[in-house]
Amino acid sequence: MTKAKKKTSNPGILHFLVSRAFLLNVVLAVVAFLLLVWLTLWGISRYSRHAESQTVPDLTGLVSSDAAALLDRAGLELSVIDSTFQNDVRPMTVISQDPPSGARVKGGRTIYVVVNRKEPPPTEIPYIEVGTSYLSVVEILESRGLKLGNISYRPFQYKDVFIEMRIQGKPGVPKPGTKVAKG
Known part of the structure; x- marks a missing residue:
C-alpha cells in the first residue's frame, strides 16, 4: 500500500502580504510610530522650553552682590567660580563672565563669574x-x-x-x- 501524497493548498507569502489583516497591522504600526515620534518631540520641546530665552546682562564692573541681584530679577543664577587680583579694580567686582553678555539663555541658567579678590x-x-x-x-x-x-x-x-x-x-x-x- 502506497500512501498518496496529499496536496496542501499553500497560498504563499505574497498572498499573506496583501491580505487585509497584514495591511491593517502595518498601518496601525506606522500610525503608532508616528504618534510616538510626535509625542516625543512635543515632550522635548515642552521640557526644554525651546522657544523661551533671554539675553544675559553685562555683569563686568558690578560688585558681585549687585550682579546677583540683577540676575535674580532676570530669573538667572550667579555662581562665583574663581577670583583673581587686579590692583586697579574694586574688591569683589566681576571681572569676567560665562556665558558672555548678550548671549541668549533660558531662565534659571547659572551665570559663572570671576571676581576680584577682597585682599x-x-x-x-x-x-x-x-x-x-x-x-x-x-x-x-x-x-x-x-x-x-x-x-x-x-x-x-x-x-x-x-x-x-x-x-x-x-x-x-x-x-x-x-x-x-x-x-
Missing part, C-alpha cells in the same frame, strides 16, 4: 643683592606683583643701585621669602 594674595619678597641696578630691582619687584614705593637716594660708590629695602616704610631689611601682600 591681594601673598607673595614672597625676593632676594635682591646690594648693588643691583635700579632697573633690575624694578623688574624683579614687578614680576612678583609688588609696587615700587618711595625711592630715596643715598651717597654710594655707584649711581642708581639697590642698597636697602623697606616694607611700608618700616626700617629693617626684610628677609627674602617673607610673605607680603601683592601691590
Whole structure:
C-alpha cells in the first residue's frame, strides 16, 4: 500500500502580504510610530522650553552682590567660580563672565563669574643683592606683583643701585621669602 501524497493548498507569502489583516497591522504600526515620534518631540520641546530665552546682562564692573541681584530679577543664577587680583579694580567686582553678555539663555541658567579678590594674595619678597641696578630691582619687584614705593637716594660708590629695602616704610631689611601682600 502506497500512501498518496496529499496536496496542501499553500497560498504563499505574497498572498499573506496583501491580505487585509497584514495591511491593517502595518498601518496601525506606522500610525503608532508616528504618534510616538510626535509625542516625543512635543515632550522635548515642552521640557526644554525651546522657544523661551533671554539675553544675559553685562555683569563686568558690578560688585558681585549687585550682579546677583540683577540676575535674580532676570530669573538667572550667579555662581562665583574663581577670583583673581587686579590692583586697579574694586574688591569683589566681576571681572569676567560665562556665558558672555548678550548671549541668549533660558531662565534659571547659572551665570559663572570671576571676581576680584577682597585682599591681594601673598607673595614672597625676593632676594635682591646690594648693588643691583635700579632697573633690575624694578623688574624683579614687578614680576612678583609688588609696587615700587618711595625711592630715596643715598651717597654710594655707584649711581642708581639697590642698597636697602623697606616694607611700608618700616626700617629693617626684610628677609627674602617673607610673605607680603601683592601691590
